[in-house]
Amino acid sequence: MRFLLVEDNIQLAKAICDHLLLDGHVVDHADRLSTTTDYLATTAYDMILLDIMLPDGDGREFLNRYRASAGKTPVIVLTARSEVSDRVGVLDLGADDYITKPFDFSELEARCRAVLRRHSGGATNxxxxxxxxxxxxxxxxxxxxxxxxxxxxxxxxxxxxxxxxxxxxxxxxxxxxxxxxxxxxxxxxxxxxxxxxxxxxxxxxxxxxxxxxxxxxxxxx
The missing domain is CATH 1.10.10.10 (Winged helix-like DNA-binding domain superfamily/Winged helix DNA-binding domain)
Known part of the structure; x- marks a missing residue:
């Protein structure tokens, strides 16, 4: 799979990239929304991993715009917010799933697989x-x-x-x-x-x- 990781925490981003790369996935990393837009304009991705708080804007606003422009790539939101209202909010904006920081990488990969199965209409790997x-x-x-x-x-x-x-x-x-x-x-x-x-x-x-x-x-x- 080819991932677009949108995360401004360099240490966390490196850890996610290293883990996904070890499993043979391809990862492009953007640390701000402007770079994210550039990547999406030139490359097709299987999955977007999206942080909320970014240096040049709010990931939720980006997600809302992306879905409004008919962007169909699955999105999993990476959030430090654990309140139910926050989780419901990102799902209503068009996120396919969310995961709360800190998280285990095995859970992140499992959520990615589950989201992709739903998109492909399959129930098995x-x-x-x-x-x-x-x-x-x-x-x-x-x-x-x-x-x-x-x-x-x-x-x-x-x-x-x-x-x-x-x-x-x-x-x-x-x-x-x-x-x-x-x-x-x-x-x-x-x-x-x-x-x-x-x-x-x-x-x-x-x-x-x-x-x-x-x-x-x-x-x-």
Whole structure:
């Protein structure tokens, strides 16, 4: 997943980024609302983690404007306020969930997964396509009774393909989904991870097909 973290507490932001990066996610960090707006104008995100009190404005006002402008990305509010009225307020403004500081990182990730399941209409972390079952939480793919554990980038890449089976994913799009602005990578990195996934899928009726000049597609064969 690609996260946009909006948090001005540098220590907390670094801790969140480090934790998500260890799990193979991509995180862009904004410490103010103006930077947040710039990021959203150029990049599509799977999740926004939004602090309330920021140097150049109130996260609640930003959230209200974002939803009013038809912004659809799921938003989890990070708040130090524990009063019921405050929590109800951010939900009414369009937040998908909230978490009260201080929080455990495992709870934050669980809330992210729950929100994304609701948005996708699913009730489980497991997805099937052809003979292959993919478990995004366990980080595994299984076919013909054989389960393979995936490395972080392999996991996130297969997650992208399983979210849009049959659709073409271009190399630039995949780079955007797998790497942050701070990472200097070329499209050749995508070829490496696709090659690894193809080996894991050998023997199944699922393949990652190269669509010349366009990108890749997860297909049944």
């Amino acid at each position: 497991r997805k099937s396509f052809g003979e292959v079952e993919f478990d995004g939480l366990a980080g595994t793919l299984t076919h013909h009774g054989i389960t393979t554990s995936l490395r972080n980038k392999e996991l996130r890449l297969l997650e992208i393909f399983f979210n849009v089976p049959g659709q073409i994913c271009s190399k630039p799009k995949l780079v955007d989904r797998l790497f942050s602005y701070d990472e200097d990578v070329s499209e050749n990195a995508i070829e490496v991870y696709v090659a690894r996934l193809r080996k894991h899928l050998e023997g199944s009726n699922v393949q990652i097909i190269t669509v010349r000049g366009l990108g890749y597609r997860l297909s049944l064969v």
